[in-house]
Amino acid sequence: MDLKKFFKDKKNIALTVLSVLLIGSFSAQGSKDHELSQAETKIEQLSREIDDTKSDLIDSQNELSDFKEENAKYIEIGKKEYQKVKAIEDEALAAVTKLENDQTQANLDAATNKVNAVTDSKVKEKLQKRIATVKTAIEAKKQQEAINAAETAVKKLESDQKRENVDDAKNKVNAVDDSAKKDAFNNRINAVVSAIDAKEAEAARQAEEARKAEAARQAQEQAAAAAQQSDATTVYITNTGRRYHLSPYCRGLNPSKSTTPTTLSNAIAAGYTRCKFE
Structure with a gap:
């Protein structure tokens, strides 16, 4: 085709321009359809995210409710614990005051025990x-x-x-x-x-001196008693002999001669001496 001749004809130029415009219009319409499809997809995605967010919000609200309930329990426990601690402190204070007014060991021990329990x-x-x-x-x-x-x-x-x-x-x-x-x-x-x-x-x-003196006295008495007993002892003498005999059967006595019994003291006084066989 001879383009120079073709474009010399105004009708051909008009047809060409119209064709270009139509092609451009169709192209723009296709682009809009694509963008619309993407927007719809985006909207669906956002809708799902909103639903998920709502679900998370509900879960969070439930958790918050549970937390409030549990926190209320802890607060109640804390109040009771505080009351218990306060009671211990009050008892300790009362015990110390009593000790100061009545200073005894018993009150000291009691106050010490009470204070030791304070936290x-x-x-x-x-x-x-x-x-x-x-x-x-x-x-x-x-x-x-x-x-x-x-x-x-x-x-x-x-x-x-x-x-x-x-x-x-x-x-x-x-x-x-x-x-x-x-x-x-x-x-x-x-x-x-x-x-x-x-x-x-x-x-x-x-x-000790008294004991010794008593022992000496007793010894003296015993000696005297022994001497006295010895003086009274019976002995035997003969008229011809010069010895005294403690036994009438002494072998120093002559059986043919008669014996005379006497006391030892008398025999000694008469000059008699003890028989050598005794």
Whole structure:
């Protein structure tokens, strides 16, 4: 085809332009249809996402409701726990106040136990300081009582110096914490113990002397009794002999001669001597 001739004809030019416009129109319409399809797809996707979001929102609302319910339970538990803690603190405070008004060991022990149960460290520390102040006063009072008891016991020992009083005084003095006062008490006790030892030693010496004297007396009495008994012993003599015999059957006696019984003292006084066979 000869294009120059073709485009010289205005009809051909018009047909060409119209064809181009129609082709462009159809092309634009196809592009719009494609965009519309994509938009619809996007809308469907967004719709699904909205549904998912609604479902998540419902789940979140349910979880929030459960959380509120559980939180309410914890709050109630917390209130009860607080009330319990507060009751313990109130009891501890009351015990410490009672201790301050009546400073006894029993109240000290009770207050200490109550305060030990307190969980709040600041509250516990404050109460413990108050207890410590009273405890110091109680210990000072107890020590003064111990000193007074020791003084009484030592004075009793000094006035009545017996071993049993020594033990009592030592026990009382051992309860004293003041070392200077304890040493002074022990010095007084030791002085009395030395005196008791001296008395006991003297008593033992006198007892030993008395024992020896008694033993000597008894020995003397026994010797005298033996001598007396010996003087009264019967012996046998003859008119011709110069010996005395303890037995009438002594082989020193002549059977043909008569014997005469007499006392040993008489025989000795008459000059008779003991038979050599006896």
